[in-house]
Amino acid sequence: MKKIIPIGPYHPLQDEPEFFKLYVEGENVVDIDIEIGYNHRGVEKLSETKHYDQVTFLVERICGICSTSHPFAYVNAMENLLGLEVPLRAKCIRTIVGELERIHSHLLWLGLAGHFIGYNTVWMWSWKYRENVCDILELISGNRQHYSMFKIGGVRKDIPQDLIPEVEKLCTNLVAVIDMFKGAVMDDPVIQARLKGVGVLTKEDAINYCVVGPTARASGVDIDVRRDDPYAAYGMIKFNVIVLQNGDVFDKAVVRILEMYESIKIIQQCLDILKTEKGEIEIKIHFIPKGEGLGRHEAPRGEVFHFIKSDGSNRPVRHKIRAPSYMNVASNKVAAVGQTVSDAAITLAAVDPCYCCTERAVILDRNDNIIYRYNDLIKLSQQKTEGLIKKLVKQK
Amino acid sequence: MEIIKKSLLKSLWVMHAPMSPCNNCDIEILDALTPRYDLERFGIQLVGSIRHADVLLVSGVPNYKNYKKLKYLLDQAAKPCFVVGVGTCSCGRGMFKDSYNSPCNVDDLVKVDAYIPGCPPRPEAIIAGVVKLINALK
Numbered sequence: 001m002k003k004i005i006p007i008g009p010y011h012p013l014q015d016e017p018e019f020f021k022l023y024v025e026g027e028n029v030v031d032i033d034i035e036i037g038y039n040h041r042g043v044e045k046l047s048e049t050k051h052y053d054q055v056t057f058l059v060e061r062i063c064g065i066c067s068t069s070h071p072f073a074y075v076n077a078m079e080n081l082l083g084l085e086v087p088l089r090a091k092c093i094r095t096i097v098g099e100l101e102r103i104h105s106h107l108l109w110l111g112l113a114g115h116f117i118g119y120n121t122v123w124m125w126s127w128k129y130r131e132n133v134c135d136i137l138e139l140i141s142g143n144r145q146h147y148s149m150f151k152i153g154g155v156r157k158d159i160p161q162d163l164i165p166e167v168e169k170l171c172t173n174l175v176a177v178i179d180m181f182k183g184a185v186m187d188d189p190v191i192q193a194r195l196k197g198v199g200v201l202t203k204e205d206a207i208n209y210c211v212v213g214p215t216a217r218a219s220g221v222d223i224d225v226r227r228d229d230p231y232a233a234y235g236m237i238k239f240n241v242i243v244l245q246n247g248d249v250f251d252k253a254v255v256r257i258l259e260m261y262e263s264i265k266i267i268q269q270c271l272d273i274l275k276t277e278k279g280e281i282e283i284k285i286h287f288i289p290k291g292e293g294l295g296r297h298e299a300p301r302g303e304v305f306h307f308i309k310s311d312g313s314n315r316p317v318r319h320k321i322r323a324p325s326y327m328n329v330a331s332n333k334v335a336a337v338g339q340t341v342s343d344a345a346i347t348l349a350a351v352d353p354c355y356c357c358t359e360r361a362v363i364l365d366r367n368d369n370i371i372y373r374y375n376d377l378i379k380l381s382q383q384k385t386e387g388l389i390k391k392l393v394k395q396k
Numbered sequence: 397m398e399i400i401k402k403s404l405l406k407s408l409w410v411m412h413a414p415m416s417p418c419n420n421c422d423i424e425i426l427d428a429l430t431p432r433y434d435l436e437r438f439g440i441q442l443v444g445s446i447r448h449a450d451v452l453l454v455s456g457v458p459n460y461k462n463y464k465k466l467k468y469l470l471d472q473a474a475k476p477c478f479v480v481g482v483g484t485c486s487c488g489r490g491m492f493k494d495s496y497n498s499p500c501n502v503d504d505l506v507k508v509d510a511y512i513p514g515c516p517p518r519p520e521a522i523i524a525g526v527v528k529l530i531n532a533l534k
């Protein structure tokens with residue numbers, strides 16, 4: 001007999017509202033339904049009511065964890081529209097902020113993952129050391145979260161020369177922290193036993209579900225926007241893209257840990273460039289012409305995509321955002337089904353879902369009439385799930 | 397009544413209800429409970445059910461999907477249960493005021509006892525807010 005276990009929408013383990021329905025038979029998860037919409041704020045529509053500079057702050061508030069990813073992709077899109085090349089110094093500062101954010105986000109995930117499997121020590125540790133990253137960000141931008149560093153054509157704040165040694169020192173200190181986590185996760189037999197072979201996402205499924213970011217890279221799909229389509233300073237910098245093959249939760253954790261080392265390498269190289277490069281940090285922009293722009297950024301969770309359409313006024317006519325969790329969450333359908341209930345929580349968490357990012361869309365027709373509101377969208381998503389279920393059954 | 401008040405002030409248990417936040421306020425709430433700030437030393441603990449909670453921390457702007465649930469949630473709480481709005485969003489909706497999916501403010505739905513503004517408020521601000529609430533209750 002099928003039983004339904006609801007998780008959420010308000011659940012102490014989750015820091016944001018989301019609702020999972022696990023259909024279980026005995027101990028085994030036979031199906032899963034994900035209901036979202038608790039976070040929908042209509043950012044894409046709001047963006048059309050704000051002028052270009054304000055949109056940078058609006059997209060920052062799509063998501064708190066990746067609060068630099070969205071502005072990053074947005075300014076990339078705007079600069080693509082303008083055909084603009086930002087000064088080298090601005091590029092390096094952008095890259096530094098982006099990579100610091102990756103470290104803080106991965107630490108945050110590691111903590112939550114530890115919490116999910118009952119290792120509260122890992123949780124407390126990683127959140128403790130996450131504070132150090134927040135300190136660096138505060139030093140650079142003045143804010144622990146929501147750094148507001150980005151603007152179209154450059155950055156809003158410079159990293160002064162006398163601050164660089166200190167930032168460098170703090171970053172070097174982080175290496176020891178990551179070493180510790182590497183040891184705690186990779187050499188611990190209990191974590192290995194608990195995570196290896198759990199929630200496997202095969203390479204084939206990863207490609208079919210179009211997953212991105214660490215979720216894809218843990219399944220052997222070698223994609224990374226930073227390397228494949230370099231922007232900001234990534235083209236001038238040496239770093240490795242971490243790819244592992246097994247696709248289980250353990251590999252997803254390892255990918256994230258190893259990525260943090262790469263991030264520190266990138267930051268150090270950027271700081272070296274900053275030491276000698278003394279240029280402007282922004283180009284002033286007075287006019288946004290008619291046109292379209294695409295921007296991408298490799299966020300901690302995968303590729304963020306922004307599309308901007310301008311009609312020559314001071315506001316975008318269309319702003320489309322696609323966040324990485326949008327693809328990654330759907331892959332739970334294959335990763336979590338067939339697991340035991342006890343493994344489900346960590347499997348669901350392993351893609352590092354971010355619903356704040358995922359839920360903005362509303363579908364409009366040509367005359368701006370809303371044809372789908374949130375409940376229609378739910379219906380739509382339910383139908384889609386039903387379709388998927390049918391397809392899955394047929395395949396069997 | 398005296399004894400309830402006395403025990404309440406020694407150990408406020410909080411539950412956190414994200415309405416539709418950007419996540420940062422929630423992270424800062426959790427941050428306040430982790431080693432650097434360690435709210436637990438004041439007896440403040442995060443609990444999993446509203447039935448155990450003395451304080452409901454609300455973050456984010458209500459939207460059409462969840463705005464009715466906030467009142468429903470509060471109705472299930474053992475009284476007294478205090479409501480604290482964390483972040484600019486729950487104080488006055490901030491930049492999401494004009495969103496088509498945001499029907500009202502948090503304080504249109506329930507009575508809010510304390511507001512902690514900031515986007516996001518620092519963990520220190522959250523601690524200060526809770527301390528102010530405790531002092532006001534005394």
Ligand code: SF4
Pocket residue numbers: 061064416417418419420421455456482483484485486490514515516517
């Ligand atoms: S107040 Fe700011 S940080 Fe808090 S939920 Fe709202 S936008 Fe996010």
